[in-house]
Every structure is written in structure tokens, then in C-alpha cells.
Amino acid sequence: MALAEAILVCLTDRPMSGYDLAKYFDASIGFFWRASHQQIYRELGRLRERELVESKEISQSGKPNRIVHTITDKGRAAVTGWSSKPVRMPSVKDELLVKLYALETVDTKAMREQISVRLEQHQSKLSEFKRIKSRFYDGKDLTVNQKGKLIALELGIDQELFRIAGWETVLRKMSDAGV
Amino acid sequence: MALAEAILVCLTDRPMSGYDLAKYFDASIGFFWRASHQQIYRELGRLRERELVESKEISQSGKPNRIVHTITDKGRAAVTGWSSKPVRMPSVKDELLVKLYALETVDTKAMREQISVRLEQHQSKLSEFKRIKSRFYDGKDLTVNQKGKLIALELGIDQELFRIAGWETVLRKMSDAGV
DNA sequence: TGACAATATGCAACAATGTGCATATAGTCA
DNA sequence: TGACTATATGCACATTGTTGCATATTGTCA
Structure with a gap:
């Protein structure tokens, strides 16, 4: 479940909404770990449950409200912990x-x-x-x-x-x- | 579900058992499309249902019986049909x-x-x-x-x-x- | 003689991914 | 004025992939 970590890595940069993250994945980190917006929203829910991110709703008129996610200290520790663990060879499918x-x-x-x-x-x-x-x-x-x-x-x-x-x-x- | 096609491609070479296929994947085609033996057995069941392979049990003493799978004409046609359809970019995850x-x-x-x-x-x-x-x-x-x-x-x-x-x-x- | 690898098949449960849909509003272009 | 794009979030379902287990025998090595 390294999608969780990929999202946390993004959030070490700055707090972002799910929508921001989806765009960030499309334009940046997604070159090395692809994810759709549905995956990201689902994973954000889990991260919130595990208290690795804090989510705050920000009112907007006209558009749906943004929910901005901030990485917690626990989340930052999770990234460091994950980073020290061995990785597997990327899966091959062409x-x-x-x-x-x-x-x-x-x-x-x-x-x-x-x-x-x-x-x-x-x-x-x-x-x-x-x-x-x-x-x-x-x-x-x-x-x-x-x-x-x-x-x-x-x-x-x-x-x-x-x-x-x-x-x-x-x-x-x-x-x-x-x- | 290109695992189905990868298996059929192997069987265009020669009839094989699930075990043979698993080894073949480990040593050859799996370099470009990885699959575990559990995946292969499950997919073989589906291929049999769809009549793309024919399966024949061969008695062996001592060891469990081999079930040898042969590609059918329908299966061969499925490979050719699949081959003419566009492919997607391989998914990136590292x-x-x-x-x-x-x-x-x-x-x-x-x-x-x-x-x-x-x-x-x-x-x-x-x-x-x-x-x-x-x-x-x-x-x-x-x-x-x-x-x-x-x-x-x-x-x-x-x-x-x-x-x-x-x-x-x-x-x-x-x-x-x-x- | 006991442990282990190789042969051979397969289920069950769970985790991860992908597809399609649903909602709601504002702005832009033809 | 209707189609389309951008913003913004999310459910339900289907498919795919992983892990652990279960069975059964032969041969090899220490």
C-alpha cells in the first residue's frame, strides 16, 4: 500500500486537497507512481482514520468545499519509517x-x-x-x-x-x- | 485481463500444465508479464470455461495427476484478435x-x-x-x-x-x- | 532418519486497482 | 443556447494481485 506513502510524500511539500493531489499526481509524482483521483480520495479517508493526516473543510461559494489535508507528525514519522524498509522490484507488465x-x-x-x-x-x-x-x-x-x-x-x-x-x-x- | 492472453501465447508454443506454465512464466514470458501460480491456475479455469483451452488429465503414479491444457482454434483466434487491439502504456509503480x-x-x-x-x-x-x-x-x-x-x-x-x-x-x- | 526441495494442483480471504457513475456550479467557446 | 471544461468530492462494483494454507509423493542431502 505504497499509495499511502506516495500521498504522504506529496503532503510533506505542502497541505493539499484531494483535487490538488490528483493534479499533482498527473503532473509530477505520478510519473513514478500512477494513481487516479478515486484512489486518492479513498486513500485519504484511510490516512485520516490512521491519523496520519488532518483534514479541514474550507468553505467556498459556487464550487464544492475544499477539504485540505495536512500531514501530522505521526504521518511524517510514517514516511521516515517506510523509507528505511526494503522496496520490491517494480511489477512488470507490458x-x-x-x-x-x-x-x-x-x-x-x-x-x-x-x-x-x-x-x-x-x-x-x-x-x-x-x-x-x-x-x-x-x-x-x-x-x-x-x-x-x-x-x-x-x-x-x-x-x-x-x-x-x-x-x-x-x-x-x-x-x-x-x- | 491480459494474463489470459499471456497464457494463451505460451500455449501457442506447446500444450502445458499449470505447473509448466508457472515455471515458464518464471523463466521467460514473466520477464514482461509477471504472474504467480495461483493466478495462473485461476485464469486457466476461466479459459476452460470460455473454451479457449481444452484440458486433459494425465495419470501419473506417485505425483498428483497433471492437467495438460491445449489451446483451441477459438483460443488461437482470440490471440490474433487481441493482438490487433491497441495496448496501454505499462503502469508505473516504483x-x-x-x-x-x-x-x-x-x-x-x-x-x-x-x-x-x-x-x-x-x-x-x-x-x-x-x-x-x-x-x-x-x-x-x-x-x-x-x-x-x-x-x-x-x-x-x-x-x-x-x-x-x-x-x-x-x-x-x-x-x-x-x- | 529427518529435513528439505521438487513435482502438482488448488481454495479462501484479503488487499489493491481500475471502471463507471453521480453530484454541483461557474466560466468559455461556437 | 448548448456543449464543454474546470473545480471538487465521492460510492459501488469489478477485476486483479497477494498471502497463507492444504494436499500428496518422490528424491536428495546431511
Whole structure:
């Protein structure tokens, strides 16, 4: 249940509403731990029960009220405790690679198209990461926390570059194999 | 529910028992789509219900009887149909990267150890992939199906190499950041 | 001789994730 | 004026994944 910890990590930065968190996940930490807004709201309820966050409703006119969640001392301790425990290897699940396992049975024309789509997706992620980097990090004085995020972001950039090269190689090798 | 398809893909190779499949997942296709034996047995039951596989019990003395599953024509058609449909981006979930997001709150000494463990895991995967490659593929005449698996395997090798370099870079950058 | 690994299948319970829907208001664009 | 987007929260259900257990025999190692 590391979603709990991912949320707490976000809240070490600043108090946020569920909606804020959902956006933050979409634009930042979600690159390394994806979560939908439903997951986030559900998990926030549990965190409140476990007293790892404190929630305060803030009145708004027109729009629904915001519920702002603040990490508690207990929550901060939970993050530190979690951080010292071993992690598992990230789970591996990629249908596109499974399809490579049955090259004689699959529709290879469709597969090439899917690889092209995948390439575009990596390309757009790459652009996004680069944009974020130049906008928020380049040429700035950074706190340790920000440096950590930058390290993650740069790993993300390299990863996208690697994946683009990787799938292009796959396309070439498929041609060599005659499919 | 692409586990169903991953199993069917395995069975396009040859009929197998649940136990065989579990081993096959551990040693081959599971590099790209992990599954436990419990998941596999459960899914085999569903595949049988949907008539995508045919199951035959084979008597054995001493050991429990094997139940050998064979893909049906309907199953083969299901693989081809599935293969032409778009895939989604693999889900991203890595606690170690999440920890980078709270560098001021986490136990960085423990984190460095976790990165070392991760590096060893990638190293041993790399060795395994290379061993499989040299043992089953190098210098052999390959069918199209085998070529597909080799392409996946080589992508796996490059990926492990990339990840080793990536995490080593992270360690260096953490030092540069003073943690 | 006792412990353990390998072979072989599978249930039950629980935890985590994902999909679809529901609600409510304000502002923008065609 | 109607469609759409953004803000803001959340339930119900379905699927998927994990953990622990249960059974039963053979072979190997200490």
C-alpha cells in the first residue's frame, strides 16, 4: 500500500486537497507512481482514520468545499519509517512485449502501428519532462528536496530516451525477421 | 485481463500444465508479464470455461495427476484478435523513485542500501538474460516465433544495462547533493 | 532418519486497482 | 443556447494481485 506513502510524500511539500493531489499526481509524482483521483480520495479517508493526516473543510461559494489535508507528525514519522524498509522490484507488465512472444500468431501490421503509438507516447512524455526541467529546475538554487525530484526527473528523461531507442530497434529487428 | 492472453501465447508454443506454465512464466514470458501460480491456475479455469483451452488429465503414479491444457482454434483466434487491439502504456509503480521525492524526510542511508540491492537485482537479471540468450538463441537457425522472443530478450538485456547505469547515476547525484 | 526441495494442483480471504457513475456550479467557446 | 471544461468530492462494483494454507509423493542431502 505504497499509495499511502506516495500521498504522504506529496503532503510533506505542502497541505493539499484531494483535487490538488490528483493534479499533482498527473503532473509530477505520478510519473513514478500512477494513481487516479478515486484512489486518492479513498486513500485519504484511510490516512485520516490512521491519523496520519488532518483534514479541514474550507468553505467556498459556487464550487464544492475544499477539504485540505495536512500531514501530522505521526504521518511524517510514517514516511521516515517506510523509507528505511526494503522496496520490491517494480511489477512488470507490458502487453506489447507479450505480443513479441507470439510473432507468428499476432497481427504484425497492427503491432507495428502500436509500436508507433508507443513511440509517440514516449516522445510526448520526454517533451513534458524536459519542459518541466527547464521551467522549474534549470539555473535555480535548489533545496535538497528539489534536488531529489530533479534526480528522479532526469532519470525519467533518460528512460524515455532509452525506450524510444529500444522500440525503434524492435521495429528494425522485426523488419530483419521479415515481419 | 491480459494474463489470459499471456497464457494463451505460451500455449501457442506447446500444450502445458499449470505447473509448466508457472515455471515458464518464471523463466521467460514473466520477464514482461509477471504472474504467480495461483493466478495462473485461476485464469486457466476461466479459459476452460470460455473454451479457449481444452484440458486433459494425465495419470501419473506417485505425483498428483497433471492437467495438460491445449489451446483451441477459438483460443488461437482470440490471440490474433487481441493482438490487433491497441495496448496501454505499462503502469508505473516504483517505490524507490517515490522516495527520491522526499529526500529531506527519508532515511538516505537506508535508501543507498536499497539502491545497491536494486543494482544487484538488475545485475542478476542481466546475467540470466545473457545466459538464456547464449544458450538458446546464439548461432542457431530461428523460427519467426523464436526471433520474436529473441527481440524481447535483447530489449530486456538493454533495459537492465540501462537501469544499472541509471541507478548508479542516481547514487552519484545523491552524493553531489550532499545526502 | 529427518529435513528439505521438487513435482502438482488448488481454495479462501484479503488487499489493491481500475471502471463507471453521480453530484454541483461557474466560466468559455461556437 | 448548448456543449464543454474546470473545480471538487465521492460510492459501488469489478477485476486483479497477494498471502497463507492444504494436499500428496518422490528424491536428495546431511
